[in-house]
Amino acid sequence: MAMNHFRLQSDALIIGSGIAGSVAALTLADQGRDVILLTAGADLKTGNTSLAQGGIVYRNEQDDPKILEKDIMTAGWRHNYSRAVRHIARKGPEVLKELFLEKYKIPFNQRKPGDWYLTREGGHSMARILYCDDHTGRNIMEVLAEAVEKHPNIRVLTQRTAIDLLTTQHHARHLDFKYNLSNQCVGAYVFNDQVGKVETILSKFTMLATGGIGQIYLHTTNTRGSIGSGLAMAHRAGTRLMNCEYVQFHPTALYGGTKRGERRFLVSEAVRGEGAVLVNSRGERFMPRHDPRADLAPRDIVTRAIMDEMLTSGDDSVYLDCSGIKQDVDKRFPTISERCRKMGLNMAADPIPVVPAAHYFCGGILVDNRGRTTLEQLYAAGECSCTGVHGANRLASTSLLEGMLWGHSAGHDMAMRLNRTSGLSRKLLDSIPDWVPHGIRDEDPALISQDWANIRNTMWNYVGVSRSSNRLNRAFVDLRKLTKNLQDFYRETALSKSIIDLFHGSQTAYIITVAALRNKETKGCHYRID
Known part of the structure; x- marks a missing residue:
């Protein structure tokens, strides 16, 4: 291994360690697969899942999947994907019972063993939500993090910031891959914050579970890392996005x-x-x-x-x-x-x-019911993905259920495909180069701080709760200029976590603004005053 270069390999690389990423990692690892799980924080519990207070959708005795379907569709302004809604309403509570009640034994509030307290939230026609007081997400993540850390088949890499997805058409140097019509994701370039170096992580399958986008707004309930990095990386790799205007x-x-x-x-x-x-x-x-x-x-x-x-x-x-x-x-x-x-x-x-x-991103990287994206070998789950469940507005407490179910489905699908195929070929592995450092200038914290202030104020004032053509056009012009300037700045400046985050945050803001500008119809979270 060359000096200062880190090359790692696994069956599956999972970027993000919240409910979706952790469940996918455990599902794969339980089937004997070698998994690398990345988290940007110092531990697995630093994401948005830990902040979830209300609870997770289950079912009560009077409930029926059709009633839950109707509630989800009504809240989503019928902009939902009916197949995904049917999938979560029927399969979600079953998988929850199997994983969270029986296998991992999440300590939801109960009157006596097996007799769960159920609460009701806005948009639900009945009480069907399991909860742990007002810190449900924290309890779920404590249990999942312990299971992940103990699992012999999972390598947890902390303080890692993904820079870019590796794809055969863009990164492979061998012409055979450039001439191929199919573009495949084969891992990612990842910044190791602890040593300040870039790692090349190669894997048969890659999954984005990077969470939300709230930090591109002035006021948000989201954790610091919620800047849409998965969305920006998927977009650059040519993956299809959907419903990005619905915040x-x-x-x-x-x-x-x-x-x-x-x-x-x-x-x-x-x-x-x-x-x-x-x-x-x-x-x-x-x-x-x-x-x-x-x-x-x-x-x-x-x-x-x-x-x-x-x-x-x-x-x-x-x-x-x-x-x-x-x-x-x-x-x-x-x-x-x-x-x-x-x-x-x-x-x-x-x-x-x-x-x-700003709280929850209803759009994201388009996926099917198995978590597959439009880019070969790339999966996505949780808040960075768009399953179609939420439509134009999310129903309360469906997000934890969605993250758990799609994490589980994607884990199973990857494991099944790994059983049928061999790993990455030697020709492909050899043709993916290591990261070449490009900038030499040191970052300037004042410039980074000012750029973030511009992004957050622009998004809050122009692409916020109420939108108009004038506001969105102003945001589009401002963010296009900022994104272009940042690309030059990015090329000239030595790589750091704060530079990568700013680059991803500005691209995410631009993606959401363009989607909002294109959609002239008021629906759900996308409210046009003109």
Whole structure:
């Protein structure tokens, strides 16, 4: 191995360690396959999955897959892919039972063994959501991370930032691959933050599970790494994307108590599911004026109602009144209650100030029900993918179920294909070069900080909750110029994690803006005021 070059090989490379990536890795590893699992953080629990409060969709005794299908389609403004919705409604609860209740024994709240508490959230016609108090995602990730770390067939590589997908047509030097009509993904170039070097990771199959895009907005509930890196890499490799204009804003993120640029603390929809109501600064309920479902209307409707209320009143936030919750809020919502206490608020008695924030990406890399993308040998699952389940707006608590189910399906599909094929050929392995460093200039933190401020303000003001042709055209011009300048900057500057993230973030913002500009029709999360 040449000095300063790292070449690794595996059956499958999984980029991202949230619910989708971890379930896929475990599914493959259980079938004897060698898996490399990458995480950008110092451990497996740094992504958005750990922040999920509300819960995960299951089923109750009166439930029927058709009822869940109808609820998902209604919330998604019937822009959903019916086959994917049918798949999650029928198969999702079965796989959840098999994996999370029986195999991994996630500690969901129960009255007695096997008698699960089920809650209801906005858009659901009945209570069908399993939860662990108000930290469901954290509990799921604690269990999955332990299983991953113990598994002998999984190599976990922490503090790794994927730079680019490796494809036969773009990277292979041998002409046989360039003349071939089929383009295949064969791994990725990955930046090792610990040593500041680029690794070449070659694999028969690659899966993107890189999560959301919230950090390209000024206000978001997402973790720092949620910048759409998977979306940007897939787009550059020529993979088909879908529904990228549909960005869901969560109506109730805690207002105050965060520094500029930090993620906002989420106040779960389950709080309204248990009886809390939204009020303005005068203490008046306003949701009944906007929708017959009032405080339990789907998120896009609640978000716009809050923005209207704030614009009309000139207030910086609206308030969540939790006095109508019958349960002990400290026990039912310990994390939220504790966060309020730190701000000097008593959740049970004081109105909680809340504002909308970018929360969930309903679009992404187009995949089928097995997680396959339009690029050969590349899979995607979780928030970076577009399965068609969410359509134009996500139904509450379906995202964890989707990540688990598609992670499981993709893992099985890759394992099945690996059983039938040999690994990458020696000719192909030898023809993929290692990364060639190109820039020598040191990065300038002031420039990076300013570029991020431009991206986040542009996206929040022009490609946010309400959009118009004027706003989107302005965003398009500004982001096109920024993206072009960044490409020059990227070529000239020595590689670092912050440079890679900025490059991916700017491309993601541009992709979403172009999709929003093309779609003239108001639907779900994509709301055109013109």
